[in-house]
Amino acid sequence: MSIPHATPGRIDVHQHLLPPDFLAALRRHGIAEAGGRALPSWSPESAVAMMDEHRIATGVLSLSTPGTHLGDPVEARELTARLNDAHAELVKDRPDRFGMFASVPLPDVDAALDAIAHADDELHADGVVLLANHRGTYLGEPAFDPVMAELDRRNLVVFIHPAELPAAPVEGIPPFAADFLLDTSRAAYLLVRNGVVARHPDLRMILSHAGGLVPYAAHRMATGMALDVGRDIGDVLEDFRRFYYDTALSGSPSALPSLLAFARPDHILYGSDWPFAPDNVVTYFTDGLDEYLTHTASLPSIHSAIDRDNAAALFPRLDR
Template identity: 55%
Template sequence: MAHRIDTPSASSSSADTPSADTPRANTHRVDTHSHVVPPDYRAHLLDAGWAAGGLPIPQWTESEALAVMDDQGIQTAVLSVSTPGVHFGDDAEARTWARRVNEFAAERRAGRPDRFGFFATLPLPDVDGALAEAAHALDELDADGVVLLANSNGRYLGDPEFEPLMAELGRRGAVVFVHPGALPGGSGPGVPDYVVDFLLDTTRAAVNLARTHTLSRHPDLKVILSHGGGFVPYAAFRIAATLSMAGGHSPEDTLAELRRFYFDTALTASPVSLPSLLAFAAPDHVLYGSDWPYAPTAAVEFFTGQLDAHDLDAETRQAIERGTAEQLFPRLASAG
């Protein structure tokens, strides 16, 4: 099957460009992988010399976010703070920053609930702080879910010490967006974390969650894996077979656990990766993702164009672009 690359034109006239307050008529997508960078948080990261897995910390403004959303046909973006998160070794500082970035994101959602949602940042590996912030964000700030890094200071999701948090999120039927970060052992020379290691970090978290049966023990928990799930769809049968060799896990059991995840299409809609993802995951477990602004606008345009070029049936396309998100976030159904 031939696939064309159909990226939006960068030379559209101003007459054809909708204002930030008036999305164009065909703006319908829900973007569950869209990052927010509060100005004071960005300044804090820059002052401390932090980067995002080798990427510089971008600037974020609401007006620019809305402009990109309109250009890419995105009705609503569910905002999240990316790696490195807010925990830099001090629990009290992490709790403070989690509250600050969540309040910033909540203001965006409150001001334009049709255009923005947000995943609340939690200060893992501080479990008590994470439980407190989850309650505040979900109950008081109307967060649409929470964002968790695949590993927090070297401890992966699925770690027994994180079980109280996962149990509480499961009790609430929460949506959890998993974003990768730096590998605990560091990256190889010459290749930044975001090029390859992010994919492995996500995969390690997914396998650890599957190995510990976290999602089957908390069946109301909905977990979205970034970037098409890393290597999970491509390597799922190898993972299932080899994990069974370690004992205690049948291949069928592991595959069933891995299929419980949801997957976003951020940087993953190529003619090679999207068919692999759809061969493994049901269409109602795949969501549109842009990864803006860490993925620059040109990259978002490219991969959205790749998605547009795929020969998908109408039901599958609707599920990816909006339907699955409406199931996870029922409040968005009325905004469609």
């Protein structure tokens, strides 16, 4: 069991949903796993039970890889709209327990812009989920500039989740275990290198899984950009620090020191990665986060910030 706290429950920014229509669409395309993990079972009731076990007040739900574009652009538009509408109804029924990162059918940019408008104007989504790469095109590449500009204009929070690398997998290495970290890091690198972060300094983007490799390798990445495109190392590091970072699968005594040393204290958010991370894995990393923050000198003061306060600042609706 996690260490108890007197503060209000956590806000979990990295929690997934797998509604029946999504699973049916994946089955039609012969998809039975995501990131090398078999698709888990999910229901609102099981989500609430998990959250109660881990002192999570609210889970901001998102679809994981492969997202809603499964190859057919017409199907992708229809599937995105149907799933976002159903997601919004779930939040409407339980606004205290669930939040919404709306899906978009990238790499179809026009369809994505329409989905963003619908999610914001009509569904009042808490934000949008984007994959680090959409069918081989990475966030940060110029093709997606209109999407990033629109998300900035609408002041929507962006949750960036890894997908499978646009390359053949290596036998014996499930993508979720290693490739996902690289995928997130590639997207973050390109978002900084190609000036997306600099052009949109107020765009709030969350990197999954403690940013992949970013906190550990940010200085190396910054020197790479200095040699490649002549950017100032300090400016590059500040751009990387503008990202938010969740703790999903990262509450360990090896990952947390890099994350806490690099990220801004108010830019670290709790994440569970349930149900792709099963209950015992959520317990392992949540307990690891609690124990590290509780027993490391100077860190208990930011425990409530990571658990809830930082996310509440991003999502004021969830703090009511």
